[in-house]
Amino acid sequence: MSARSENPGASSELTAAGEPELRACAQPDPALAGTPRAEGTPPVRPALGCGRRGRNCSSRAGRGGHVVRGCRDKERAWEPERSGTGGLAAAGHLSNSMASPKKKLQGLVAATITPMTEHGEINFSVIGRYVDYLVEEQGVKNVFVNGTTGEGLSLSISERCRVAEEWVTKGRNKLDQIVIHVGALSLKESQELAQHAAEIGADGIAVIAPFFLKPWNKDVLINFLKEVAAAAPALPFYYYHIPALTGVKIRAEELLDGIQDKIPSFQGLKFSDTDLLDFGQCVDQNRQRQFAFLFGVDEQLLSALVMGATGAVGSTYNYLGKKTKQMLEAFERKDFSSALNHQFCIQRFINFVVKLGFGVSQTKAIMTLVSGIPMGPPRLPLQKASREFTDNAEAKLKSLDFLSCTDLKDGNMEACS
Numbered sequence: 001m002s003a004r005s006e007n008p009g010a011s012s013e014l015t016a017a018g019e020p021e022l023r024a025c026a027q028p029d030p031a032l033a034g035t036p037r038a039e040g041t042p043p044v045r046p047a048l049g050c051g052r053r054g055r056n057c058s059s060r061a062g063r064g065g066h067v068v069r070g071c072r073d074k075e076r077a078w079e080p081e082r083s084g085t086g087g088l089a090a091a092g093h094l095s096n097s098m099a100s101p102k103k104k105l106q107g108l109v110a111a112t113i114t115p116m117t118e119h120g121e122i123n124f125s126v127i128g129r130y131v132d133y134l135v136e137e138q139g140v141k142n143v144f145v146n147g148t149t150g151e152g153l154s155l156s157i158s159e160r161c162r163v164a165e166e167w168v169t170k171g172r173n174k175l176d177q178i179v180i181h182v183g184a185l186s187l188k189e190s191q192e193l194a195q196h197a198a199e200i201g202a203d204g205i206a207v208i209a210p211f212f213l214k215p216w217n218k219d220v221l222i223n224f225l226k227e228v229a230a231a232a233p234a235l236p237f238y239y240y241h242i243p244a245l246t247g248v249k250i251r252a253e254e255l256l257d258g259i260q261d262k263i264p265s266f267q268g269l270k271f272s273d274t275d276l277l278d279f280g281q282c283v284d285q286n287r288q289r290q291f292a293f294l295f296g297v298d299e300q301l302l303s304a305l306v307m308g309a310t311g312a313v314g315s316t317y318n319y320l321g322k323k324t325k326q327m328l329e330a331f332e333r334k335d336f337s338s339a340l341n342h343q344f345c346i347q348r349f350i351n352f353v354v355k356l357g358f359g360v361s362q363t364k365a366i367m368t369l370v371s372g373i374p375m376g377p378p379r380l381p382l383q384k385a386s387r388e389f390t391d392n393a394e395a396k397l398k399s400l401d402f403l404s405c406t407d408l409k410d411g412n413m414e415a416c417s
């Protein structure tokens with residue numbers, strides 16, 4: 001089986017993003033518990049973005065319970081999305097012309113799967129259950145929607161809008177933060193998605209580097225990101241660094257140098273790469289800033305925590321959130337030996353599935369197994385995980401005592417104690 005991976009943590013060279021096998025890596029996350037999302041959040045601005053071009057944004061309730069009209073309704077004045085920030089919050093560095101940023105994004109962030117039917121359509125009907133599962137069973141209250149795991153780049157713009165709306169609607173008063181990935185090859189589409197995310201009351205947007213016609217230096221990439229951020233200037237903006245999949249190898253540390261002068265809403269970085277020199281320097285050179293440093297290689301999270309990660313975004317937090325939180329808690333209380341045991345335990349699972357071929361398809365199968373929520377097959381060019389994979393993964397989850405999400409117990413695990 002090829003070791004090709006969608007995962008930047010993977011050691012092998014990545015080529016096409018369509019390759020189903022991912023490698024597992026870990027993510028860091030120091031602060032586990034985010035503050036709950038403000039109730040009755042922001043009146044939501046009418047959804048213009050999707051609709052402007054006649055896309056099918058139907059009317060629906062936005063975060064604050066306000067109706068987000070789709071499409072062509074431009075009447076309502078936009079109200080700032082969030083007022084006051086408390087403690088961690090942050091970003092006092094944003095200009096007054098922008099809505100105040102809310103609290104800093106920290107702790108575990110699940111990179112959401114996009115549930116699909118057997119016929120390849122998005123299965124919106126299970127997203128409410130999915131929210132409850134993350135919060136109640138995994139203790140994960142932040143989500144990153146339409147990213148790699150969510151097959152964001154395999155969805156149409158209209159589908160991406162609708163998925164985002166569903167998460168915002170169902171996550172209201174349950175999730176702390178909902179960040180929408182709005183990266184696209186077309187600047188226009190990315191702007192449309194960014195604006196739509198603001199309109200529906202999302203908590204932030206993230207953007208990858210365009211990866212077909214690519215920016216070849218830092219300044220060009222910044223210019224692209226700046227144009228996207230400008231479409232939603234009040235939303236915290238995160239750069240999603242995933243060089244193995246985008247092929248854009250501009251170092252994050254270089255990109256961050258002076259980035260807030262160009263992108264005032266810049267709030268942090270989702271770093272999906274194994275270059276801990278680059279990651280460490282991002283942290284070190286920006287210590288005086290309140291950026292979120294979100295690590296994206298789950299199997300290496302502990303190393304990134306040591307390096308100063310303030311949170312983690314990853315696919316495995318969908319089903320190993322609770323386990324990973326144990327590691328974070330051990331790290332916070334400076335029980336490094338226990339933290340390492342937890343990381344090794346998680347690595348054992350990830351290493352096992354990586355060897356079988358691990359990617360978004362397999363993540364969907366594992367999540368279906370663990371949560372009982374049908375995630376369905378992936379969309380082409382990905383292919384459904386094999387029965388053999390699922391059976392093997394299930395056996396491993398059981399032997400590691402991961403399936404029931406019970407606590408680690410001595411003697412209960414494969415050498416995990």
Ligand SMILES: CC(=O)N[C@H](C=O)[C@@H](O)[C@H](O)[C@H](O)CO
Nearest residue numbers: 006007023024025296298314315
């Ligand atoms: C490429 C990819 O999807 N990476 C994910 C997030 O960045 C990770 O969460 C990995 O799935 C995880 O680290 C397992 O390798």
Ligand SMILES: CC(=O)C(=O)O
Nearest residue numbers: 111147148149314315
């Ligand atoms: C893992 C991650 O961050 C993503 O799916 O985009």
